[in-house]
Amino acid sequence: MASMKELRARIGGVKSTRKITNAMKMVAASKLRRAQVQAESAKPYADTMYRMMGELASTVQGADPSSLPRLMAGTGKDQTHLLIVMTSDRGLAGGFNANIVRQARQYINELHSQGKTVRLLPVGRKGGDVLKRYYPDAIVDILSSDTGQGDSFGQAASIAQHVSKMLDKGEIDCCTLMRNLFVNAMTQTPERIGLVPLPVAENDNQQANADTAQYEFEPNDEELLAQLLPRNLEVQIYAALLESAAGEQGARMTAMDNASRNASKAIDNLSLRYNRTRQTNITNELIEIISGAEAV
Structure with missing residues (x-):
């Protein structure tokens, strides 16, 4: 006794x-509001661009991948996958990091069972440390996460350039991003987003295809894609960084x-x-x- x-x-x-813990809860609550506003502001633009690029990809479905930009169609193969996993640099956030790492490991094991090669680009030290322990040979680099206080878009552009260079060199064929989708302060849902090749938009029926308006673009398609494809990659990564930052603060406040x-x-x-x-x-x-x- x-x-x-x-x-x-x-x-x-x-x-x-x-x-x-009370002080950390108050700090997380103060940061959450700002991070949530940023994530909600970026979401409509990112979702609209993602949908637009998916519709654009559907118009060239069946074309020779070698004739299309690699950011749209990849290399035409499906052997080497790059997985971007977004976590946080700090802990004490409940299951925020553990949930996304668990989902990532399940997806990696699924790809391995299909005979695929997986390359990993963790964004966030917590997830990077765990994945490095399980898959040390697959790690390309471990990047610091951005909690919404720094130049988030600059970081997103840097990650996008890294992906583009690997595609151009033929080091990867596909690219997928995994992040926590911010629902509310108590709920963050792991989500997987295909970045390369662009997912083809699915229409409900043939009538939807018939009713889709036809557009003529200026400048020509090649110049337009040369500007839109890198921008789309940057925007999707940027929106994911903001969602992850909001989710981290919400998870930490709850924890x-x-x-x-x-x-x-x-x-x-x-x-x-x-x-x-x-x-x-x-x-x-x-x-x-x-x-x-x-x-x-």
Whole structure:
């Protein structure tokens, strides 16, 4: 049984921990609002561009991949896959990092079972450390995540250039991005997005195809694609960075709130044990005094 001194020390330690978790919850809550606004602002533009590029890909479906830009059709093969996995640089965010890494490992094992080669580009130290431990030979590089405080678009452009160079050199055939989709502060859903080749938009029926308007573009298609394809890649990665940043802050706020609640419960339990121990000690001392008096 713990002594009163030990119980007082444990109560003091848990109270100090609760102060830290409360402070971290407040910091995460203040950062969450800004990150959420940024993610929601970028989402409509990114979704519209993704859908537009998918419709564009459907118009060239069946064409020779070698005649199309690699950012649209890939290399024409399906052997080497690049997987971009977005996590955070810091922990104490509940299952935010563990969930996306678990989904990534399942997808990697699925590709391996099909005889595919997987290259990994983790964005975020937490996910990078885990994936490096399981797949050390597959790591291309481990990049720092962006929590929405720095130049997120500059980072997205840098990642997009990295992907484009690997495609041009023929080091990869396909590229997929995995990130946590921000739903709310308590819910972040792992999501997989195909970046290269562009996913073909699926229409509900043939009538939808017939009703689709036909457009003429200026400048010509080649010049238009040369500008749109790199921009689309940058925008999708940028939106994913913002979603991941919002999800991280939401997950951390929820995790620290739960930690603070658990600390309060632990303090209550320890205080109850402390009072019972104190009462027991007082009772024992009274018994000893009474017994001594009776002996005299």
